[in-house]
Each structure stands twice: as C-alpha cells, then as structure tokens.
Amino acid sequence: MNADQAWAAVEQAESRTLKSLFDAEPDRVERLAVEEAGLRFDFSKTHLDRDLVAAFQRLAEEQDLAGARDALFAGAIVNPTEGRAAEHSAERGQGAPESVALASALHARMRALIDAIEAEAFGPIRHVLHIGIGGSALGPAFLIDSLGREAGRYDAAVVSNVDGAALEEALAGFDPEVTLIAIASKTFTTSETMLNARSALAWLEQGGVADPYGRVVALTASPERAVAFGVDETRVLPFPETVGGRYSLWSSIGFPAALALGWEAFEQLLEGAAAMDRHFRLAPFEANAPLLAACVDRYYANTRRAETRAVFAYDERLRLLPPYLQQLEMESNGKSVKLDGSPVGRATAPVTWGGVGTDAQHAVFQLLHQGTHLVPVEFVACIEPGHALDEAHHRQLLTNCFAQGAALMAGKASDDPHRSYPGDRPSTTILLDRLDPATLGALIAFYEHRTFANAVFLGINPFDQFGVELGKEMAKAMDGADPPRFDPSTQALIARALGEAR
Numbered sequence: 081m082n083a084d085q086a087w088a089a090v091e092q093a094e095s096r097t098l099k100s101l102f103d104a105e106p107d108r109v110e111r112l113a114v115e116e117a118g119l120r121f122d123f124s125k126t127h128l129d130r131d132l133v134a135a136f137q138r139l140a141e142e143q144d145l146a147g148a149r150d151a152l153f154a155g156a157i158v159n160p161t162e163g164r165a166a167e168h169s170a171e172r173g174q175g176a177p178e179s180v181a182l183a184s185a186l187h188a189r190m191r192a193l194i195d196a197i198e199a200e201a202f203g204p205i206r207h208v209l210h211i212g213i214g215g216s217a218l219g220p221a222f223l224i225d226s227l228g229r230e231a232g233r234y235d236a237a238v239v240s241n242v243d244g245a246a247l248e249e250a251l252a253g254f255d256p257e258v259t260l261i262a263i264a265s266k267t268f269t270t271s272e273t274m275l276n277a278r279s280a281l282a283w284l285e286q287g288g289v290a291d292p293y294g295r296v297v298a299l300t301a302s303p304e305r306a307v308a309f310g311v312d313e314t315r316v317l318p319f320p321e322t323v324g325g326r327y328s329l330w331s332s333i334g335f336p337a338a339l340a341l342g343w344e345a346f347e348q349l350l351e352g353a354a355a356m357d358r359h360f361r362l363a364p365f366e367a368n369a370p371l372l373a374a375c376v377d378r379y380y381a382n383t384r385r386a387e388t389r390a391v392f393a394y395d396e397r398l399r400l401l402p403p404y405l406q407q408l409e410m411e412s413n414g415k416s417v418k419l420d421g422s423p424v425g426r427a428t429a430p431v432t433w434g435g436v437g438t439d440a441q442h443a444v445f446q447l448l449h450q451g452t453h454l455v456p457v458e459f460v461a462c463i464e465p466g467h468a469l470d471e472a473h474h475r476q477l478l479t480n481c482f483a484q485g486a487a488l489m490a491g492k493a494s495d496d497p498h499r500s501y502p503g504d505r506p507s508t509t510i511l512l513d514r515l516d517p518a519t520l521g522a523l524i525a526f527y528e529h530r531t532f533a534n535a536v537f538l539g540i541n542p543f544d545q546f547g548v549e550l551g552k553e554m555a556k557a558m559d560g561a562d563p564p565r566f567d568p569s570t571q572a573l574i575a576r577a578l579g580e581a582r
Contacts, residue, residue: 083539086139087426091383093132097504098489101129114369117355117522120511121369125489126376126456127384127506136375137365139537145371148536153361155179155322159543160419166543167322168528171330172350172521174357182320183331190317190332193297194339197260202295206235207254210336211247211276212264213240214548216299218407219329220264222400223337226520227345229397229466236340242272247279256287262297262336266325268305271556277309299332324543326407327528345517352521360529370529376508377530378537380456381427390448391434394461394481397515401460402434405527412531412542419541428538434458438480448488449501457507459485460523464514485509 102108102124112124140146152158155165155176170179171187197205210220217240224236237250261280265273277296284292298306298316301323306316319331329337330350338346360370380386393401413429435444448455461481465474484507491503512519535542557563558574565571 083142086142089135116359118513118519122509125507145536161544165322168327172354205260206258208234208236210238210262215325216264222404226397228340256284264299266301268300268302348517349521352518353525356522356525373530374533386454388431389456391458394437399436406432415540418539459509462512462515
C-alpha cells in the first residue's frame with residue numbers, strides 16, 4: 081500500500097451514525113478516551129471507529145509519522161523551506177541534548193534577570209508592558225490571562241495591535257515610574273512591534289523616566305539587533321532561531337508570564353508540556369491523544385468535507401484559547417503545497433473558530449444544531465472551578481457543556497420542521513482536572529503535537545508561514561518614499577483615507 085491508497089481508505093470510509101457506533105461498540109467510551117497529565121480526552125462522540133483508526137494508522141505508516149516525530153525531537157531539519165529544525169520541545173527538556181542544554185542555560189539567564197527585577201535592580205516595578213505580535217504576543221497573553229488572575233505580583237498588559245488605541249489603552253492604567261517594557265520580536269525588525277516599542281519609550285520619557293532604555297527587556301533570536309536598538313546586553317534574553325514564533329511561549333518569549341506568575345509556575349508549565357511530549361512520543365497510536373485528535377481532524381476535513389472546526393472553552397480563564405489556536409493551526413497548516421512543492425490535492429487546515437462557554441450557546445449554537453454546515457465541535461472544561469462563588473455556577477456551566485455535546489449527537493425529531501434537530505453532529509470533549517500551570521502546559525503541547533501530526537498526514541510543512549509576508553511587503557512599499565501604483569480599488573482607498581493618490 082502507498083500513501084494514495086492509504087488516503088483512499090480513509091476518504092472512502094463507511095459512513096455510520098454516532099448512535100449506531102455506540103450500539104455496535106459497548107467499549108466505545110473506554111476505548112476512545114485518553115487520560116494523561118491531568119487531562120481527559122473523550123473522542124467517543126466522533127465518527128472514529130476501529131476500522132477508521134486502523135486506516136489512519138496505515139496512513140501514518142505510509143507517511144512515516146514515527147520517523148517525522150523522531151526527527152522533530154532529535155533536532156533534525158523538519159522545516160526544509162527555511163532549513164531549520166523546530167525545537168520548541170527542547171525548551172521543556174525533550175530534544176537533542178545540546179539543544180536542551182542551550183535551552184536550560186537561556187532559562188537560567190531569564191530567571192537571573194527575573195530575580196534581579198524582583199530585587200528591584202531596576203527600581204520598584206509594578207507594571208509590565210509586553211509588546212509583540214503573533215506568536216510573540218498570543219502565547220504570553222494566553223498564559224497571563226489564564227493563570228495570572230490571582231497572582232497579584234505585577235500588573236501585566238500585552239499589546240500587539242499597531243492601532244495606537246491598543247497601546248494607549250494599556251498605558252492608561254500604568255505609571256511610567258514603575259513600568260518595565262518587554263519587547264518581543266524574533267528578528268527585532270517586526271514593523272508593528274518596533275513602532276509600538278518606540279511609542280512606549282517616548283511615553284516613558286514623557287513620564288519623567290531619565291533612562292527609558294534602562295527599563296527595556298528584549299526577547300529575541302537576534303540579540304545583536306536588540307543591542308543596536310539600544311537595549312543593554314544584560315537585559316537581552318535570546319532564544320534559538322529554531323524556535324518558531326507560534327511555538328515560542330516556552331522560551332524567553334514567556335518572560336512576562338514567568339515574571340507575573342513566578343518562576344515556579346513557569347517551571348510547572350514546562351513540566352506539564354514535557355509530560356505531553358512523552359505521551360506523544362511513547363503512547364501507542366490507538367491511545368495517543370494528539371494522534372487520535374489529528375485523525376478526527378483529517379476525517380472531517382477530508383472525508384466529510386467540513387471546512388471549519390469550532391472550539392468552545394467552558395471556563396472564562398480559557399477565553400483566549402480559540403484565538404491562540406487560530407494562529408497555531410491556521411498559520412501552521414494553512415498550506416496548499418506539499419514539502420516537495422507539489423499540490424496537496426486535498427483540504428488542509430480547516431478554519432478554526434470558537435468562543436466561550438454559555439455565551440456562545442446564545443450566539444452561534446443555532447447554526448451548530450440546525451444549520452447546513454457540518455462543524456466538528458471541541459468542548460474544553462475544568463472539573464475544579466476557578467472561583468469561590470456558589471457551586472451552582474460551576475455545576476450549571478458543566479451541565480451546559482455536557483448537554484450541548486449530547487444534544488449535538490442525539491438530535492430530536494419533531495413534526496414541526498422548525499423544531500427538528502438532525503443530530504449525528506460530532507464533538508470532542510477535553511476535561512481538565514483543574515486549570516494550573518502543569519495542565520495548561522500539557523494542553524498547549526497537545527495542540528502543538530496535534531498540529532504537527534495533521535501536517536505529517538498531509539505531507540506539508542507546519543513550521544513556515546510565507547503566507548503572512550506578501551501583504552506586509554505591500555504595506556511597506558505603500559508607505560515608502562516611492563510607492564508603486566496598485567489596482568484602481570486600492571488607489572482609491574489610499575486617496576480617500578490618506579489624502580494621497582499614490
């Protein structure tokens with residue numbers, strides 16, 4: 081069997097209803113549930129069955145998924161278009177020995193700087209402004225919003241949008257005399273980040289800070305550029321070129337989270353991710369959570385032709401999970417060519433979207449239950465509540481979560497077509513024992529490995545992102561001294577908004 085034949089077996093799989101699968105497989109819940117690192121993954125409400133899992137296992141063999149996984153953890157070049165390894169797992173101790181050693185040394189450097197900040201070597205600090213964009217902002221923002229609500233160590237804000245309103249809003253609650261600025265940019269040339277950084281430095285100066293650059297920490301894979309920008313070398317926290325932006329929160333990009341949450345919490349985050357790394361490497365295919373999740377993704381995208389997948393966090397602390405996954409999944413696997421440059425010839429990444437808990441039920445679930453689109457749904461919830469209010473709050477939250485999955489699957493017939501629910505609509509549930517640094521680390525690593533497994537199934541590169549460059553190049557040219565002419569529509573917009581017929 082070759083890869084095309086293995087794909088055919090997947091894409092031509094027998095279509096069976098969820099009810100018939102539960103009737104035929106008494107052990108279905110036990111067989112399609114995986115527990116690891118404080119998380120329970122329940123895939124039983126998807127259309128995976130024994131034959132389909134076996135077909136995906138044959139596809140994995142044809143695509144040499146095991147070899148690709150070994151190469152990932154060994155620090156081999158798995159990003160051939162950029163000639164790089166992808167060593168985010170080394171940041172949590174799972175990788176080539178020399179890469180793990182480097183990550184450990186750079187973490188020690190970060191901790192030493194945090195110790196100095198806590199000892200008021202910079203003077204008293206109460207506010208931390210983190211400036212980045214994409215993976216340099218989404219990861220830290222997610223960690224701080226999820227875990228930092230009760231920490232009380234520092235007020236932290238993450239700014240990514242070049243719209244001045246975003247920076248202005250963050251600075252409105254800060255005192256420049258006690259503010260530290262972290263500038264996160266892999267190349268230290270990202271235009272949006274550098275403009276925001278210059279404006280933040282001007283704000284410090286206008287606020288009476290004598291040495292604004294003395295309040296700056298640089299998080300970058302290009303330390304020489306940070307020094308040239310004006311940051312003292314002792315306050316530059318490097319990370320390796322082989323750590324991609326959307327996989328970088330484990331590196332010095334996670335500095336504001338480590339500062340706001342405390343170093344012990346950051347170490348627990350890394351260990352939780354390492355536990356998921358070990359699971360991904362060692363668990364058999366049929367009990368491997370990232371691999372089973374990738375099977376679910378591929379089945380609905382390639383067999384059922386689902387163009388989107390929805391993620392709903394039934395926990396307010398996980399409200400930034402959907403936007404975090406949007407970048408991770410769509411920037412990684414939103415491709416149309418294979419590693420060799422030939423067309424993929426089948427659907428790649430679906431559109432990832434979602435929302436938060438019961439809010440989303442009153443906004444978008446109408447389409448999920450009765451609309452014409454098939455949308456695989458993922459529910460993420462925590463057994464332990466994140467508040468001290470009456471337990472009725474959490475009980476109602478969880479019963480709503482579980483009821484939605486049950487209703488999507490079961491449906492309900494009615495003589496009134498307006499009140500009829502077709503059912504047989506799939507969902508996955510991820511249940512955390514509690515939301516703490518270790519379980520969050522494991523959850524994020526799960527999504528990383530799931531993304532990688534999807535890419536291997538498809539034969540694409542999940543570690544480059546050339547698709548983000550063209551528009552940025554055109555924006556830079558548009559703002560240049562001698563801008564080119566664009567299409568008539570764009571020229572009219574420029575003339576109307578900027579007052580120049582460029």
